[in-house]
Structures are given as structure tokens and as C-alpha cells.
Amino acid sequence: MNDPTETRFERRALAAEGPVAIALLVTSAIAALVIVRAPADVVQGVLYKILFVHAPAAFAAYLGFVLTAAGGALYLWKNDEQWDRLAVAAAEVGLLFCTLNIVTGPIWAKAAWGKAWVWDPRLVMTALLWLVYLAYGLLRSFSEEGPRAARFAAVYGIAGVLLIPLNYFAIDLFGGRALHPENLERQSLGVGIGQPFLAGTIATLVAFLYLLLVRFEVQGLRVRVERARLDEASGEAS
Amino acid sequence: MNILRAVLAKDLLSEWRSRDRLPAMLVFALLTVVVLRFAQPGGSLGGDPAQAPGLLWVAYVFAAVLGMNRAFALELENDALAGLALAPVDRGWIFLGKAASNLLLLVVAQITTAVFFSVLFGVDLAGVALPFLGIAFLGAVGLTAAGTLFAGISVRTRYREVMLPLLLFPLLVPLLVGAVQATAGLLADGRADPGALQLLCVYDAVFLIASFLLFEYVLDE
Amino acid sequence: MTSAAASAGAWAVTAVGLEKRFGPVSALRPLDLTIAAGSSIAVVGPNGAGKTTLLRLLAGLARPSGGRLEVGPAEPDRRKRRAGIGYLGHATLLYPELTARENLAFAARLYGVAEPEARADALVKAHGLESFADRRTGEFSRGMAQRVAIARALVHEPPLVLLDEPFTGLDPEAADALAARLAGLHAGGRTVLLVTHDLARAAAFAERVVLLRRGALAADVERGDSEPHDFEASLRAALGGRP
Numbered sequence: 001m002n003d004p005t006e007t008r009f010e011r012r013a014l015a016a017e018g019p020v021a022i023a024l025l026v027t028s029a030i031a032a033l034v035i036v037r038a039p040a041d042v043v044q045g046v047l048y049k050i051l052f053v054h055a056p057a058a059f060a061a062y063l064g065f066v067l068t069a070a071g072g073a074l075y076l077w078k079n080d081e082q083w084d085r086l087a088v089a090a091a092e093v094g095l096l097f098c099t100l101n102i103v104t105g106p107i108w109a110k111a112a113w114g115k116a117w118v119w120d121p122r123l124v125m126t127a128l129l130w131l132v133y134l135a136y137g138l139l140r141s142f143s144e145e146g147p148r149a150a151r152f153a154a155v156y157g158i159a160g161v162l163l164i165p166l167n168y169f170a171i172d173l174f175g176g177r178a179l180h181p182e183n184l185e186r187q188s189l190g191v192g193i194g195q196p197f198l199a200g201t202i203a204t205l206v207a208f209l210y211l212l213l214v215r216f217e218v219q220g221l222r223v224r225v226e227r228a229r230l231d232e233a234s235g236e237a238s
Numbered sequence: 239m240n241i242l243r244a245v246l247a248k249d250l251l252s253e254w255r256s257r258d259r260l261p262a263m264l265v266f267a268l269l270t271v272v273v274l275r276f277a278q279p280g281g282s283l284g285g286d287p288a289q290a291p292g293l294l295w296v297a298y299v300f301a302a303v304l305g306m307n308r309a310f311a312l313e314l315e316n317d318a319l320a321g322l323a324l325a326p327v328d329r330g331w332i333f334l335g336k337a338a339s340n341l342l343l344l345v346v347a348q349i350t351t352a353v354f355f356s357v358l359f360g361v362d363l364a365g366v367a368l369p370f371l372g373i374a375f376l377g378a379v380g381l382t383a384a385g386t387l388f389a390g391i392s393v394r395t396r397y398r399e400v401m402l403p404l405l406l407f408p409l410l411v412p413l414l415v416g417a418v419q420a421t422a423g424l425l426a427d428g429r430a431d432p433g434a435l436q437l438l439c440v441y442d443a444v445f446l447i448a449s450f451l452l453f454e455y456v457l458d459e
Numbered sequence: 460m461t462s463a464a465a466s467a468g469a470w471a472v473t474a475v476g477l478e479k480r481f482g483p484v485s486a487l488r489p490l491d492l493t494i495a496a497g498s499s500i501a502v503v504g505p506n507g508a509g510k511t512t513l514l515r516l517l518a519g520l521a522r523p524s525g526g527r528l529e530v531g532p533a534e535p536d537r538r539k540r541r542a543g544i545g546y547l548g549h550a551t552l553l554y555p556e557l558t559a560r561e562n563l564a565f566a567a568r569l570y571g572v573a574e575p576e577a578r579a580d581a582l583v584k585a586h587g588l589e590s591f592a593d594r595r596t597g598e599f600s601r602g603m604a605q606r607v608a609i610a611r612a613l614v615h616e617p618p619l620v621l622l623d624e625p626f627t628g629l630d631p632e633a634a635d636a637l638a639a640r641l642a643g644l645h646a647g648g649r650t651v652l653l654v655t656h657d658l659a660r661a662a663a664f665a666e667r668v669v670l671l672r673r674g675a676l677a678a679d680v681e682r683g684d685s686e687p688h689d690f691e692a693s694l695r696a697a698l699g700g701r702p
Contacts, residue, residue, distance in 0.1 A: 076455050079522055081524075124411075128408045128411055129408075131407075131408040132408045132409065135404045135405050135408060138401075138404060139391070139395065139401065139404075139405060142395045142396045142397055142401060143394070143395040143396070144481070144482075145481070145482035145483070146480075146481035146482040146484070147458075147459060147480075147481065147521075147522065147524070148394070148458070148459050149482075151455045151456070151458060151459075152391045152394075152395070152456070154455065155387070155391065155452045155455055155456055156388070156391065156405060158448070158452065159384070159387070159388075159409060159445075159448060159449075159452065160409065162409075162444055162445075162448060163408070163409055163411075163412070166412040166437075166440070166441055166444065167411070167412055169412065169437055169440060170411070170412040170415040170416065170437060172433075173415065173416070173419060173431075173433050173434060173437060223482065223483055224483075226482070226483030227480075227483040227484075227485070229483075230483055230484055230485070231485070240568060240571070241568070241569065244565060244568035244569065248554065248557065248561075248565050251556070251557065251561070252554055252556040252557060255556040255557075255595070256556045312554075315554075315555060316550045316551045316552055316553050316554070316555065316604075317548060317549070317550030317551075317552055318550075318552055318553065318554055320520055320548060320550070320552060321552035321566070321569070321611075322569070323520055324518060324519070324520065324541055324544070324546055324552075324569075325541065325569035325570065326538050326539060326540075326541040326542035326570060326571070327538065327569065327571070328538065458520075458521070458522060459515070459520055459521040459522070
């Protein structure tokens, strides 16, 4: 399919989809194998393995939110629609992984801490980010489609990412109450957990990339289909 | 700078003649305080003084949202917002003018509400009036810096009254953490936590700068 | 930007492949249009033809989705470009709680005019607004508000004047007065662009009439030496009998 309105960046993204899909199959197969074979925890049994999804999902969510802000900034700077499409895709896929993170957390916490929801700073922060990107989606659907919606969303996406450092500052204020390990999870978790954790992280990030590419492509197609439909309709009217 | 002054003067003159923002903000803030007072365990008699600072700031946020929504609704009449967008100036200064008028009205509402609040909740604010005013001001700056930017956005979406709190509240949390922490410290032992004040200052600076730069794009079309 | 600098010659407009999309909707298809400095031009067309979109692009209120747009001296800075443009849209841009004089003074401040109060007074006189200059514009009739809005658009003596349906809501007398004022602006060496659906007004005022249809240029007619009445007739012919 050769569409002249397709940008070079979009063509590259499209070309990357196949290889990334294969990489996704391979890495998830490896992750599944490694995680299944990892020994069960003495205390938590098999349940702790949910962390191999939980923590990587958080990384992917943050990555999505940073990309949303970056796409928005590029759109404002270059006034090129493709960056807006990237921002939309990153926000949605980021929200998906953020949801995954928030859902898996309580499942594990209920077993490990005895309580599904604890007002831990890290948890609150993820919940806030989740709300910010939910609001981002609402903002898009509540404004008329077009450059204004894109611009507003870009402004909000950039403001939203500012929340991450400000939240860290606020968390410091409460210091010491954190239930989450502060250093990289991999090192603070028990011996023998490093490998499955790494496999889980890689597979999750590849999945993130694949979904991002597909969502980005769909967004471009959606705009083109709609445009073609309108052109046809106005052609018939005359 | 001239633009800031012109927009501020225009807004205040407009408000002085119509009085359609400040009275609504005041009544809403006072009402919130009363409602929260009665929503406390123990009804109108008991209540936990430790929660007082948080409740006060909730009332402030509600009043601010009401005022900022109104501030931009006024600009939509006769498409005056386009008139601002047409001006051959750095739009950051227009933002600062709008934010300054929002800030001024909010501070007036804050002081009035605080007096009412200290009576109703039996909290002594008179003894720490000056530092309290400082904290209220620092919080108000962050609140209007972020709020004015998003009000410029929300007012041109569908469901505009709902959109502003949806956009603003999740981003306000670090500011509220700082403001409530500082107020609580002040009320408990007459001294605000320096870390909380620092958080307030950083938040103010971050959103003043970000909104100053981003408002350019909010005013487009 | 002082008013002296802004009035140093009219501005020309060059659009090449100018395009505006709102999401999937094309409001303006790639459009080529050149407007000579100091000319008077009317843009006509049915509703949804892209007239207002074109005007808003020229005014700098909207950004093009594609193509190139030069307004005035080759000035890449959008801010300075806005200083040379007087724009009157469908709305009056006035604050209802402020008086006509205060509205004009505020506009003068926005454009950095040296003595805003004096400029507002001068505009009140020049546009014959004395009888209602110190009343709130919120109380004005459409015609009164429109007259103030026109004064507001000219507060910085712009070399390029853009007007969107300025005759709407005016009684015939006020409309004639406005037509005379527009002719005066053009005679004073400004470029004046008028969007209207009123072919008689377009023919009486403009040296050149451009027809837009569905976001594209459908006809471009010069008046030449013809009388307004003949010009109007030839316009109707060019438009195929459609307004």
C-alpha cells in the first residue's frame, strides 16, 4: 500500500511492525519459560511471580507517559500531525500498562500484605498518573477533533509529565513510609529472581513497543479513512 | 509587563462592575467549609482538628476552580479571547495577567474563608496570621498558575465546567500535600515544615514557567 | 510597534498551496492566492466554502496545516506579523462590562500604542461614537457594537485590514456608512480584504472578487474599468447564478 500522505517516520514504523511482532513472540516465550521455571517463594508460593509483570508494566507506563509528552512537544514545535498521532498512541498504550500495574498490585498485596490497597506513596503516585492520562483521554474526546484538540492534549501531556518529579519531591516529604523497594527491584529481591525479572521486563517492553506501533498505525489510518469518506461525500454533493 | 497590567486592570474593572466571580467564590468556599464541618464524625459538635488544614484547602481549591472557570467564560463572550490571541505580544504575559487577577480574587476569598473557618472549627489562626497568609499565598500561586492554563483549555471543550477539575485535580496533589503539611505544622507547633514550603515554592516555579511557555499554544485558534 | 511604523505602506499577501484541515475535514484545499499591496478584494462563496478559515489563517489566529503563507514584509515572527493586521470577525471582541472608550483603550494597550487613552479618544471622535462612548458595550445594539468593533480593529492603524461579514446586523444607513469607511481605508493606502455573501456590496467595494467553493478557488474576477453594476452582473455570471 503506497499512500503519498504517509510520512517517512510512519513508513518506518510500519516496516518495523513485523520484526517487532516476531521479537514479541520470542521474548514472551522466553519470559514465560523462565518465569514458570523460577522456584516458588518459600513464603509467598507461586503468587510472587505476578511481580514479573507488575513492575515491568510500571516501566512501560512511565515510558508511555514520557513519550506522550515528547510527542506533544514535537507536535507543538513542528506542527506536524504525525507527532500528535504518536502522542495519542503512547498515552493509550501507557494507560493500558498503568492499568495492568494497578490491577496486579492489589492482587499480590492482598496475599503478601493482607490488604489490597495501602496508601503507599509509590502507589498513590501511579494512581495519580493513571488519573492524569484518563483525563488526557477525556480531554481528547470532549474537544472537537482537529488541531485545537491536538494542541490542548499536547499542553496537558507536557504538564502531566511534570507531575512525576513533583510527586517524587512530595514523596520525599513523607520519607521512610515507602513499602516499595527504592532501589532497582532486581537487586533488592531475593537471589535467583534476577533472571525471570529481566526476561519479564524485556518481554513487557517489547509488547509495549508492538502495541504502540500498531496503535500509531491505526490512528493514521483512521484519519485517512475519515478524510477519504468526507472527500467522497463532498464529491457526490456537487 | 504592560500587557500583564492591562489584562489585570481590565479583569478587575470588569469584576468590580459585574461582581460575578468573587461573591460566588466566597459563598462557595464558605458553604464547603460548613458542609465539611457537618460531614465530620460527631456532626456539628465533635470533629478532628488534625483534619482541619486539609478541609480548609479543599474549600480553597473549590473556590479557585469556580473563579477560574468564570474568568475564561467571560473571555468567550464576543470571542474576546480571539482579541487577546490577535495581540502582537508574547502570550505568556497575557497568561500572567489572567493568573494575577485569579490570584488576587482567590487570596481575598482565602482570607475571608479562613476567618470563618477559624471560628467554626475552633482553630486559632489569629496568632499565626502572617505566616498563615504566606502559606495561603504560596499555595494560591501554584493553584492559579496551573489552573489558569487549564481553564484556558477546558473552557473551549464540551462540558467545560466539569473539564477543569478533571484536568486540574490530579496535578494539584503535590501542591496540596505541601500546603496541607505546612498549614498543619503551623497550627500544631507554630512553625511550618521547611520541606513543605520548599515543595510549594518548587511547584509554583515549575507551573509558572511551564504555563507561561505553554499558554502560547492554548490561545491558538 | 508604533502606529507610525505600521502605517508605512500597505501589506501584500502571498499564499502558496495554503491548506487547512480540522482532523479529517479539509476546510481549505491547497490554495494559491496573491493579493497586491494596497488592493481591495472581496472573498465570496456559499457557507462552508472556507472564507472564514482563510481569513483566520491570514489573521494569524489559526496555523496552516500545509503550504506557505506570507503576510506583509517577509517576517517569520508571527508576533510582529500580527502587529500589522486589523481583524474583525463575526464577534465584536468587546468586553460587555467595559465602556466603548475603555474597550478601545484596552485594545490600544494590547497593541502597544504609545498613548492608549488619547488614541481611544481620537477613535471615538473619528468614528462618531461620542454619544455612547462612555456606556457599557453590553447594553449596545448590534449596530452600535459593530461600529465600536470596527474602531477596535483599526486601533493600531494596520496596513492590512481583514473583515468577516462586517455588514451583518447593520441597518442600511449604517451599512452605507461602513462601506464609505472601507472605501476610505482603501483610498488611504491600506490593503482591505472583505469576506461577504452580499454580491452588490462586494461589487461596489472591491477591485477584485474571489469565489471560494468547498475550500477551493472557483473564480477570480477583476473589476477593470466596468461600472459597479456591470461588475456585479459579470460576478453573477461567473458564479453561475449562485450567490
